[in-house]
Amino acid sequence: GAVVSQHPSRVICKSGTSVKIECRSLDFQATTMFWYRQFPKQSLMLMATSNEGSKATYEQGVEKDKFLINHASLTLSTLTVTSAHPEDSSFYICSARSGEGLGETQYFGPGTRLLVL
């Protein structure tokens, strides 16, 4: 299957700082990337969908000014958590797919565990 990487895998930061998470598709061009958040023992929650070269589409309840998404190229999307607070501590996972056709599989990155102190 296709490979998606995320960096960093784990980050601890102080409250009020900003954290950038990178998501890369290593062996395919990702026309669409997705950002998810998952709290312990809860299901995946889609935060936003981004297409290369256009603005991200945020899910209801997700603040676009707090969670900045940039899909700069067909292989890279970044999520910046601005002015992070302890309640932002979570497991952030990106996924990518190469097209929008029938059966296009989403491949997930390994996730980034964020802890805000």
Place this chain on the structure above:
Amino acid sequence: GQNIDQPTEMTATEGAIVQINCTYQTSGFNGLFWYQQHAGEAPTFLSYNVLDGLEEKGRFSSFLSRSKGYSYLLLKELQMKDSASYLCAFMDSNYQLIWGAGTKLIIKP
């Protein structure tokens, strides 16, 4: 509207067979996916069904009935490493994945 439902938790014995069911409702359907997620890790792709019937991949099989809005994931010869959450998701008419909450599978020796 759209919804998708699967059991919260299931328990099975090592070496046995377990079937995890998933039901869904949607007006637009472009297939159903199953993913496996181990604790603390991201989901990994298991299977995709778009036509009715059974797809077999080694110890794992996935079944789909579009008329019934029903799918199941069948795991045979269970191993301890199969302890994980299993997520079903259907692809809607906009090619977006709509996720179930996941079924936590506990394997006992």
